[in-house]
């Protein structure tokens with residue numbers, strides 16, 4: 001079987017398991033390329049429909065074009081979109097100047113936590129990939145989080161033969177990662193093959209483009225002339241720089257991502 | 267759909283197993299480094315951490331990303347990373363060697379097509395070297411290469427290599443495992459990893475990279491009898507779609523199919539895909555849907571086959587089982603069996619041949635403790651569809667759930683009466 005087909009079939013299988021096993025299920029849509037591919041895969045899994053509500057955590061620091069793109073696609077594809085925001089933290093003046101890790105935890109992790117509690121979601125689908133960074137390389141497809149939202153990376157459940165952890169305590173929830181086995185370049189190859197609409201912030205303007213999307217104060221552009229999907233693929237084949245190089249919160253200290261993720265960060 | 271040369275090639279999953287500290291993570295880090303597969307900055311970041319903590323450069327830290335792993339120099343959980351040689355793409359699975367983390371090792375090994383079994387030349391064969399060898403065999407991994415590491419510690423001497431080699435090959439032979447190669451290396455120094463080492467002129471076998479490239483590609487499952495477990499049934503629009511993944515064989519429009527264990531029959535009206543990259547019959551590995559010419563009441567779990575070559579059905583299974591749970595597997599205790607998409611309450615009716623996987627000694631017990639292996643008979647609440655592991659892998663293996671967690675896994679053996687030909 002061709003490589004992209006193999007990746008796609010595995011992701012569809014996982015999405016269908018999640019849909020079957022979780023009555024209160026949501027999918028996180030960050031508007032970036034990965035979660036947009038994930039959304040496309042959901043439509044494949046469910047034959048053109050997306051029966052799973054999408055959650056977007058709006059930190060208020062998102063690049064405005066992301067919000068416009070989100071609302072447009074939601075209309076065109078008849079998506080059920082739930083927007084969450086940690087309004088209390090924002091009212092209290094939370095922002096990156098209080099410390100990047102503090103800000104990420106408050107606006108993203110806690111924003112998500114509030115929304116999950118309010119809606120009673122027990123399953124959350126996310127588009128993370130193993131090749132993004134070291135702690136994600138150790139993730140499971142179905143990964144439990146305790147009632148404090150914490151990830152016990154030192155004692156993960158066994159996962160074999162596509163039999164996933166779908167039985168759990170009332171206090172916990174499960175993170176589901178259908179894109180775990182994809183790489184950045186796989187994602188772009190797939191976008192090209194399927195002609196998936198992608199926000200144009202990824203395409204170069206004036207010699208710069210975004211390689212990874214987040215909040216504007218903490219996400220930098222990379223130097224690039226890649227203005228099409230084709231050119232991005234060519235660029236990625238030629239480079240060795242890691243994808244999250246432009247994400248400031250990753251570089252606060254060596255174990256920044258481990259600490260963020262242990263507390264429930266995506 | 268036409269594939270062009272730029273399309274990535276199908277990749278092979280390789281797990282690296284062996285006793286703790288024998289150098290598995292170092293080998294994986296080295297493989298990345300020597301084949302230029304590291305993202306920029308990763309090497310420098312590790313060099314910085316090592317310098318700050320006053321340690322010599324550790325290739326293992328390229329994979330051991332958790333702070334606790336680096337502090338203690340121990341891999342806690344399996345990491346997977348993509349890498350490629352000139353010939354093929356790989357997913358390398360770095361498994362932990364510590365006994366405590368055997369469930370993580372199994373999670374990694376269960377996904378592998380082939381394995382590298384690593385042994386420290388100075389320490390020789392240890393408890394986990396044996397246990398991992400045994401488990402690989404049980405998990406059905408037949409392609410194995412033994413890597414004898416830290417040759418620098420034994421002066422790159424052929425004699426030291428030959429001794430460890432013989433001891434381990436004897437052990438593996440008793441299990442029926444026959445490695446394709448035994449490679450002497452120094453992961454830390456880079457001998458015989460991507461390039462042949464000048465320090466071991468007496469060795470004329472493959473390097474690690476050559477040994478990887480010599481593994482056979484995953485065999486296609488398309489020629490096997492059809493197995494299409496029902497994953498779910500959807501009614502999002504006018505169609506009533508039976509969704510699932512074809513685990514073996516192929517299914518086409520117009521096929522007459524059988525559902526096991528219910529015994530229903532039907533005819534395939536259509537193969538359903540959305541925005542497909544291909545049309546026509548669905549083959550092993552494809553997640554698709556089908557509709558039927560006549561509506562039947564079908565539920566998740568049933569296994570679709572053609573009328574000939576149906577799976578077995580029964581409420582009793584005989585299996586080789588490995589146990590990972592903290593609580594012993596004990597006869598009479600309730601478990602849930604998950605086989606393909608079926609889930610059935612069950613209990614162990616009989617336990618025999620309990621084996622300590624580190625020593626291969628038989629344990630006189632009727633319970634199976636953590637990290638032990640046994641032959642069990644499972645009594646199921648309702649019949650399931652299954653195959654023998656040696657016939658069709660995907661419907662010939664299962665896990666047992668104890669409470670909330672997967673606590674063991676097993677491969678289905680032929681029913682006992684098949685053992686005796688009259």
Ligand SMILES: Nc1nc2c(ncn2[C@@H]2O[C@H](COP(=O)(O)OP(=O)(O)O)[C@@H](O)[C@H]2O)c(=O)[nH]1
Pocket residue numbers: 284285286287288289290291292293324325326339340341363415416417418419451452453454455
């Ligand atoms: N002398 C020597 N030391 C090695 C070699 N390979 C690994 N080591 C060291 O052995 C220790 C354990 O290595 P590691 O890769 O963490 O072992 P693992 O537990 O099997 O993953 C580390 O301190 C390594 O630096 C080698 O080829 N020669």
Ligand SMILES: [Mg+2]
Pocket residue numbers: 290291292326340341360361362363
């Ligand atoms: Mg290790």
